[in-house]
Amino acid sequence: MGARAGIVVTGTEVLTGRVVDRNGPWLAERLRELGVDVGRTVVVGDRRTDLAAALRFQLADHDLVLTSGGLGPTADDLTAEVVAQVQGRTLRLDADLAEQIGRRTADPDAARKQALVPEGATVLPPIGTAPGLVVPGPGAPVVVLPGPPGELQPMWPSALATDAVRAVLARAEELRQAEVRIWGPREPELAALLRAHEQAHGSLADAGLEVTTCVRDGELEVVTRYRPGAAEAYERLHQALRDGFGPQVYADDGRDLDEVVAGLLLARRATIATAESCTAGLLAGRLADRAGSSAYLAGGFVTYANAAKTTELGVPAGLVEQHGAVSQEVAEAMARGARERLGTTIGVGVTGIAGPGGGSAEKPVGLVHLAVAADDGTHHRELRLRGDRSVVRRRTVVAALHLVRTVLERPGTMEG
Structure with a gap:
């Protein structure tokens, strides 16, 4: 059965590379640990139409969608408003939340903007001034999280505790990830080994293995994701890497x-x-x-x-x-x-x-x-x-x- 999630990272500063996205990878790994497969991460700027299109794109084939950013007090912070629109919810002022935010900021208009909550949404208590939200569908729920990692990460447990997210996690299955790091061989040598392995044992994908290879500063990194049923197939691949590269495999236990x-x-x-x-x-x-x-x-x-x-x-x-x-x-x-x-x-x-x-x-x-x-x-x-x-x-x-x-x-x- 399983569960899939999509991530929408917002912010023109991220889209243009002025700020490096730390939230997408962090959320993807936390979800993987919970058995939720991330299908796509989409980065969009602070434009209403682009954000709405990205949300609809992710909601079309995912069980859960998460957003980061766009919850601040300025005019370009549009996420809560656009999520409400896409999910068919009316924004309403949460007076208690406005008072809580107001104690943290001297700007009452800013507090009011950040306290506008989609009807039926669960509010995640703010770490800074921006509250998070879990906004139900009609389809998949959307978890709305702030952009600063120092606020997003501490808010994550509150999101996991909501009924909407727990319902998705109940359908999740264990998703394992194994990493093999190699120093010395070139990428064509790894490609040849993987081809030979598939010729001997069949397609890696058909065996339930999602294998990603990466060259990073001269190192070869082989990352494999698989469900428990494919454990035997992974062990064959792991042994092939060990046999093929010997001591050039310097780590296969997740260490860098x-x-x-x-x-x-x-x-x-x-x-x-x-x-x-x-x-x-x-x-x-x-x-x-x-x-x-x-x-x-x-x-x-x-x-x-x-x-x-x-x-x-x-x-x-x-x-x-x-x-x-x-x-x-x-x-x-x-x-x-x-x-x-x-x-x-x-x-x-x-x-x-x-x-x-x-x-x-x-x-x-x-x-x-x-x-x-x-x-x-x-x-x-x-x-x-x-x-x-x-x-x-x-x-x-x-x-x-x-x-x-x-x-x-x-x-x-x-x-x-």
């Missing part, structure tokens, strides 16, 4: 690269220090993004200038003059210097040419040298990356984390 590296550092009771040139602290920042990073991240150095490499990390000036700042020798010296200066288990050195200028025939834009210094020596990788400056820097950080991972995964390395 940051979690894997953090887990290895904690398991080894290892500490890490960074020395960065072209990435200018991005690697240290990525390591610090995860809560609890103080257990393993000692600190880092940003040494753009050659003089800084010498004074801060102890890289010999003659080494830079002989091999150039972007070289294996300097990257290794940077890694050793960071490790020695901060007394850590491992040190990471990063030096490269991110562009758009600064390259040469011998050392083109996109050339990066990475090094990790550890108890068993210094490990080096050379990268030849394509893309603009931001792409080169971002992919360099990912490659550096994978080098750290492979060093930490070596048998017998830094056992805790």
